[in-house]
Amino acid sequence: MTTVPRAPLQLHxxxxxxxxxRVHLALGLMGLPYELIDVDLPKGEHKTxxxxxxxxxxxxxxxxxxxxxVFDSNAILVYLAxxxxxxxxxxxxxxxxxQARVQAWLSVAAGQIAFGPASARLVTLFGQKLxxxxxxxxxxxxxxxxxxxxxxxxxxAADAPTIADIAGYSYIWAAPEGNVDLADYPAVRxxxxxxxxxxxxxxxxxSPVGLAA
Ligand SMILES: N[C@@H](CCC(=O)N[C@@H](CS)C(=O)NCC(=O)O)C(=O)O
Numbered sequence: 001m002t003t004v005p006r007a008p009l010q011l012h013x014x015x016x017x018x019x020x021x022r023v024h025l026a027l028g029l030m031g032l033p034y035e036l037i038d039v040d041l042p043k044g045e046h047k048t049x050x051x052x053x054x055x056x057x058x059x060x061x062x063x064x065x066x067x068x069x070v071f072d073s074n075a076i077l078v079y080l081a082x083x084x085x086x087x088x089x090x091x092x093x094x095x096x097x098x099q100a101r102v103q104a105w106l107s108v109a110a111g112q113i114a115f116g117p118a119s120a121r122l123v124t125l126f127g128q129k130l131x132x133x134x135x136x137x138x139x140x141x142x143x144x145x146x147x148x149x150x151x152x153x154x155x156x157a158a159d160a161p162t163i164a165d166i167a168g169y170s171y172i173w174a175a176p177e178g179n180v181d182l183a184d185y186p187a188v189r190x191x192x193x194x195x196x197x198x199x200x201x202x203x204x205x206x207s208p209v210g211l212a213a
Pocket of ligand 1: 014017018019020041046058059060061071072073074110
């Protein structure tokens with residue numbers, strides 16, 4: 001298995017996107033060389049013919065590795081952990097049960113997190129016309145489950161961090177920006193702090209207040 005890319009990996013991202021941040025975080029935690037390419041979403045740079053060749057749905061993030069482009073944040077995490085993870089900790093365990101547990105939480109990131117706290121943040125930051133109250137209620141339902149789960153284990157899918165934690169981090173950390181308060185979830189807050197203490201951690205940008213105004 002190759003453990004070092006031949007050239008820096010290119011992350012096409014939008015700085016306020018949590019989906020893009022989770023890839024940035026993975027690159028940092030895995031200690032991989034990378035360069036950031038900012039895609040101007042407000043200007044529609046993600047819908048140009050050139051960009052659509054890399055991502056048929058025209059979204060960020062996209063990771064470019066040599067001649068190959070990989071789209072979808074969770075797919076990129078799986079790619080990085082499979083292709084380049086030389087870390088003894090193993091970001092994607094090989095064991096079948098452990099891998100299934102990681103996959104379950106990747107599904108939560110693409111499901112309950114995307115349609116909960118990530119969507120609540122779209123209302124406050126980008127003025128999207130969504131039902132904020134129901135998104136906030138949905139987020140709290142998710143956080144209750146996560147808090148119970150994380151009160152008995154340090155990380156989402158295993159005793160050590162995996163790509164499941166990387167996928168979950170960004171939008172849970174940013175939940176207060178969507179008016180989802182984390183005060184009642186001490187185990188979730190302790191888990192965020194454990195991720196932040198990992199070597200190579202990359203913080204998510206604090207979003208400018210009133211962007212939607
Ligand atoms: N399932 C995708 C979701 C990516 C996504 O929703 N990206 C947003 C930014 S956070 C985007 O590019 N939105 C622009 C659009 O959909 O036109 C992933 O995990 O990468």
